[in-house]
Amino acid sequence: xxxxxxxxxxxxxxxxxxxxxxxxxxxxxxxxxxxxxxxxxxxxxxxxxxxxxxxxxxxxxxxxxxxxxxxxxxxxxxxxxxxxxxxxxxxxxxxxxxxxxxxxxxxxxxxxxxxxxxxxxxxxxxxxxxxxxxxxxxxxxxxxxxxxxxxxxxxxxxxxxxxxxxxxxxxxxxxxxxxxxxxxxxxxxxxxxxxxxxxxxxxxxxxxxxxxxxxxxxxxxxxxxxxxxxxxxxxxxxxxxxxxxxxxxxxxxxxxxxxxxxxxxxxxxxxxxxxxxxxxxxxxxxxxxxxxxxxxxxxxxxxxxxxxxxxxxxxxxxxxxxxxxxxxxxxxxxxxxxxxxxxxxxxxxxxxxxxxxxxxxxxxxxxxxxxxxxxxxxxxxxxxxxxxxxxxxxxxxxxxxxxxxxxxxxxxxxxxxxxxxxxxxxxxxxxxxxxxxxxxxxxxxxxxxxxxxxxxxxxxxxxxxxxxxx
Numbered sequence: 001x002x003x004x005x006x007x008x009x010x011x012x013x014x015x016x017x018x019x020x021x022x023x024x025x026x027x028x029x030x031x032x033x034x035x036x037x038x039x040x041x042x043x044x045x046x047x048x049x050x051x052x053x054x055x056x057x058x059x060x061x062x063x064x065x066x067x068x069x070x071x072x073x074x075x076x077x078x079x080x081x082x083x084x085x086x087x088x089x090x091x092x093x094x095x096x097x098x099x100x101x102x103x104x105x106x107x108x109x110x111x112x113x114x115x116x117x118x119x120x121x122x123x124x125x126x127x128x129x130x131x132x133x134x135x136x137x138x139x140x141x142x143x144x145x146x147x148x149x150x151x152x153x154x155x156x157x158x159x160x161x162x163x164x165x166x167x168x169x170x171x172x173x174x175x176x177x178x179x180x181x182x183x184x185x186x187x188x189x190x191x192x193x194x195x196x197x198x199x200x201x202x203x204x205x206x207x208x209x210x211x212x213x214x215x216x217x218x219x220x221x222x223x224x225x226x227x228x229x230x231x232x233x234x235x236x237x238x239x240x241x242x243x244x245x246x247x248x249x250x251x252x253x254x255x256x257x258x259x260x261x262x263x264x265x266x267x268x269x270x271x272x273x274x275x276x277x278x279x280x281x282x283x284x285x286x287x288x289x290x291x292x293x294x295x296x297x298x299x300x301x302x303x304x305x306x307x308x309x310x311x312x313x314x315x316x317x318x319x320x321x322x323x324x325x326x327x328x329x330x331x332x333x334x335x336x337x338x339x340x341x342x343x344x345x346x347x348x349x350x351x352x353x354x355x356x357x358x359x360x361x362x363x364x365x366x367x368x369x370x371x372x373x374x375x376x377x378x379x380x381x382x383x384x385x386x387x388x389x390x391x392x393x394x395x396x397x398x399x400x401x402x403x404x405x406x407x408x409x410x411x412x413x414x415x416x417x418x419x420x421x422x423x424x425x426x427x428x429x430x431x432x433x434x435x436x437x438x439x440x441x442x443x444x445x446x447x448x449x450x451x452x453x454x455x456x457x458x459x460x461x462x463x464x465x466x467x468x469x470x
Contacts, residue, residue, distance in 0.1 A: 004049025004122055005029040006115065009039040009065065010081065011057045015104075019052060022108045023115055036060025040068055043076065050118045052102075052111075054081045055089055063093060070097045077118045113451050124346055124379070143180050145328055146321040150313040154181065161308045162188035167260065169305045170283040172312030175362030178283035179243060181310055186239040191279055194238025199231045202244035209252050211268055214259070220269025230267065232259055236276040245305065246286035246297060257301045280305065315357040315364065322353055325361065329368040330380075341372050344380040347458075351382065355389055425460045428453070432462070 006028050010016045013034070020030045031046050033039040036057055043051070051069065055062035062080055069075050077099040082090045090101035099121065100114055144151070161168055162185050170178045179198070186196045204212050211220075215230030231240055242248075248256065259265040264275050282305045291297035315322065326344060334341045344352075357363055371384040382390055410418070428446070435441040443453040 004076075004119065005031060005046055007031045007033060007039065007042055007046065007048040007051045007076070009033045009036070009051060009057075009062075010054040011035060012054075015054070019111060022111055026112055026115065028115065036062075036065040039065055043069060043072075048076050049122045050099075050115060051076050051078045052081055053078050053098075055086065055093070056083065063089075063096065066093055066096055066098060077121060079114055079118065107449075110449055110451065113449075113455055116455075117451065120346065121379075124343065144177055144184060145325060146318060147324065148313075148318040148320050150318045151321060154310060154312060157308070157310045158184050158188065161185060161310075163190065165189075165279050166307040167279070167305050168281045168308045168310060169288075169302075170281065170310050170312065172283070172285065173314045173358075173360055174285050175360035176312040176314055177361050178285075178312060179241070181312065182239075182241040182243075182281045182283060185281060186241070186279075189239070189279070191238050195235055196239045196241060197231050197235040198241045198243060200243045202247040206249045206252070209248065210255060213252070213256065214265045214267055216268035217270040220267070224269065227267070232265060232276055232278055233274065235278045237278075239279045239281060242280065242282040244284055245282040246284035246288055246291060250296065250298065253298045253301050257298065257304055260301075260304055315360045319353055322364070323349065325364060326352060326368065329365050330372065333365075333369045333372045337369075337373055339372050339375065340378050341375050341380060342378045345382070347382050348380050348385060351385065351390060421460065424456065425462065428456060428460065429462060 006023055008016050008019050008023075008030060009032075010019075011034050016032045016034070020032060023030050031042055031048060033042045036059060039051070039053070042048070053062045053065055057065075066078055066080070069078055075097075078093075078097070080090050080093040080098045080101040082101055082103050087101075087103065090098075090103070093101060099118060102110060102114060144154070146152070158181060168182075168185060170181050172178050182198075183196065186192060199212060201209065211224075211228060211230065213230050213232060215228045215233055216224050218224060218226050242256075255265070260280050263277060264273050266273055286297075288297050288302050292299045292302060326349070330341050330343065333339075352364065352367075359366070367386055367389055368380075370386050371380050375384045428442070431442050431446055432439075435445060439453060439457070440450055443450040446453065448456075
């Protein structure tokens with residue numbers, strides 16, 4: 001079946017035999033070791049992906065073996081096998097890097113489920129390695145990353161316009177990276193040695209925006225106690241980036257048009273005409289053509305600002321870039337916050353791929369930074385993802401009796417299978433809602449093992465309907 005092999009380490013031959021039979025019946029290749037030293041030799045020789053390691057063995061106990069195993073460059077996952085009532089030792093082993101633990105006597109189904117989950121984890125680890133490798137060769141332009149055709153079109157336009165002096169209007173939703181495009185155009189232009197001056201038009205009150213753009217003389221208005229140099233002067237010889245230009249008042253737009261066209265202006269309260277050499281880049285998340293129809297944006301300024309137009313696609317239209325962006329931000333924020341987060345779980349990747357990201361790349365970055373700061377493991381799970389994305393139990397149905405919808409046209413076995421699945425889906429969903437999405441408490445209430453419930457949740461695809469916690 002292509003699974004990584006499994007090593008069972010236990011000094012009791014009978015215990016090894018029972019575990020081996022159960023796992024071989026699932027298609028796994030299983031090796032055995034009767035002691036710690038023998039286990040280390042087997043790991044070197046067979047390179048198993050998973051090790052079931054008994055904690056109580058003579059000569060070298062399980063914790064000692066675990067410590068040696070964890071020193072390897074690419075260690076196998078280790079499941080500690082303890083006697084019932086030895087959970088404290090198991091917790092200590094988990095802190096030292098064990099993947100999971102199981103207490104004797106255990107159920108065969110529990111053993112198989114742990115093995116299945118471990119194999120999924122190993123597959124995920126391999127996928128994360130592959131994505132990190134691809135990230136090293138990812139098409140990029142500065143801080144703009146991507147490999148979809150939509151973002152490659154942006155790369156091409158940046159490359160073409162950067163060497164010129166034309167004005168560029170950058171369109172896109174909030175958080176899509178318009179400021180990164182402006183910085184990249186400047187960096188690749190002949191003005192790169194000059195200043196890049198940024199002004200967020202939406203952050204400046206209408207009463208001050210002209211002063212911000214053009215400066216003012218001392219005494220030009222109440223509070224003007226000294227001369228102020230405006231953004232146009234500051235950008236002389238370089239680039240002026242007007243972010244959210246669509247929020248600028250119509251009266252200021254007329255003065256901006258003259259400054260862009262003639263490269264000249266006067267400070268507020270001044271009579272001297274100043275000449276500058278400035279390239280203007282601008283950006284907005286508004287539909288300027290609609291703003292023109294409504295009379296809130298000048299048509300002549302619109303055409304003056306958009307000799308070339310670059311439109312950034314929203315993240316939901318370039319979903320194939322999300323895995324690469326996720327691993328880019330994992331590396332960036334892990335280093336920033338001194339964490340060791342190497343990847344995300346399969347459920348997390350499915351979630352971020354299906355979420356619509358109204359805040360685009362900026363929102364993705366913020367969500368991952370928050371998750372990394374709070375993460376307690378090297379793999380991000382759904383429990384680490386903020387509620388704004390992972391959802392909540394709000395809206396889950398309250399417990400109520402229901403009538404199963406049975407399709408009597410189906411064969412008995414198929415009809416029964418569907419009815420059972422419908423029952424399980426509704427019953428577990430109801431219980432999760434009553435326990436605020438907490439898997440551990442729900443499993444206890446249902447009389448199930450926690451791992452068995454997690455498996456059932458995956459089979460029934462309930463995660464998108466519930467906010468789950470450990």
